[in-house]
Amino acid sequence: EKVMTQSPATLSVSPGERATLSCRASQSIGTNLAWYQQKPGQAPRLLIYGASTRATGLPARFSGSGSGAEFTLTISSLQSEDSAVYYCQQYDDWPPWTFGQGTRVEIK
Amino acid sequence: EVQLVQSGAEVKKPGESLRISCKGSGYTFINYWINWVRQVPGKGLEWLGRYDPNDSYTNYSPSFEGHVTISVDKSINTAFLQWSGLKASDSAIYYCARSLKGFGYFDLWGRGTLVTVSS
Numbered sequence A: 001e002k003v004m005t006q007s008p009a010t011l012s013v014s015p016g017e018r019a020t021l022s023c024r025a026s027q028s029i030g031t032n033l034a035w036y037q038q039k040p041g042q043a044p045r046l047l048i049y050g051a052s053t054r055a056t057g058l059p060a061r062f063s064g065s066g067s068g069a070e071f072t073l074t075i076s077s078l079q080s081e082d083s084a085v086y087y088c089q090q091y092d093d094w095p096p097w098t099f100g101q102g103t104r105v106e107i108k
Numbered sequence B: 001e002v003q004l005v006q007s008g009a010e011v012k013k014p015g016e017s018l019r020i021s022c023k024g025s026g027y028t029f030i031n032y033w034i035n036w037v038r039q040v041p042g043k044g045l046e047w048l049g050r051y052d053p054n055d056s057y058t059n060y061s062p063s064f065e066g067h068v069t070i071s072v073d074k075s076i077n078t079a080f081l082q083w084s085g086l087k088a089s090d091s092a093i094y095y096c097a098r099s100l101k102g103f104g105y106f107d108l109w110g111r112g113t114l115v116t117v118s119s
Helices: none
Strands: A004-007 A010-013 A019-025 A033-038 A045-049 A062-067 A070-075 A084-090 A103-107 B003-006 B010-012 B018-025 B032-039 B045-051 B058-060 B069-073 B078-083 B092-100 B113-117
Touching (some): A019 A103, A045 A062, B018 B032, B018 B092, B018 B113, B078 B092
Antiparallel strands (some): B003 B018, B018 B078, B032 B045, B045 B058
C-alpha cells in the first residue's frame, strides 16, 4: 500500500498571499495524483487530477505540480472561500487507492 | 443535472444489517465506476472499493474486504453499500463517488450518508 503524507497539517495564510501545500508518496506514483478540497459539512470536491490538470471550472489560482513522489498544490492568491481541508490521493496502485491525512488551510 | 443522490442517515445497533444507496442521474451510469469512501467525522478519507456497473467487476480495499459488499442495480442507476454485521467502528460518513473507467480520481461525489452504530 502506498502511503501519502501531507504537510503541513495546518497552514495559516493571509488573504491574497500564496499557499503551498505538499504531498509525498512512499513510492513513485508517476503523475497519478489528485487533489480535493473539503469544506465543513460538505463532500470533497475534485480540484486537480493527473498531478497538474485542473478540474472543470476550477479557478486559475489553483495549480498542481510534481511527479514521482513529491507533489505540490499552490493557491496563488488565497481567497476567504479557500478556507478548507485539502487532501491528496494516489491512484497509481490499487487496491487500495489512498489519501493523505489532509492539510487545513486557515485564513489569517 | 449530473449528480449522485445518497440515502438518508441511519442509526443502527451493533450486529445489525444495513444497506445504503447512491443513485446516479444526468449521465450514462454504466460508463463510470462507482466508488465508496469512508470518513470518520473529523478524520480523513478512506477508499473502500469500487464497482463497474457494466461488467459487475468489484475491487475492495484489503482493509474492508469481507466486511462490506458493494453492488449495483443498473435498472435504476443505483449503487449500494451493505453490511451484514455492523460494528461501532463502522460509525462514519460514507460517500459514493464516480470515477472514469480505468482512472482512480473521483470527479463527482454524493453528499454522504451518516451511519451511526451504537447500543
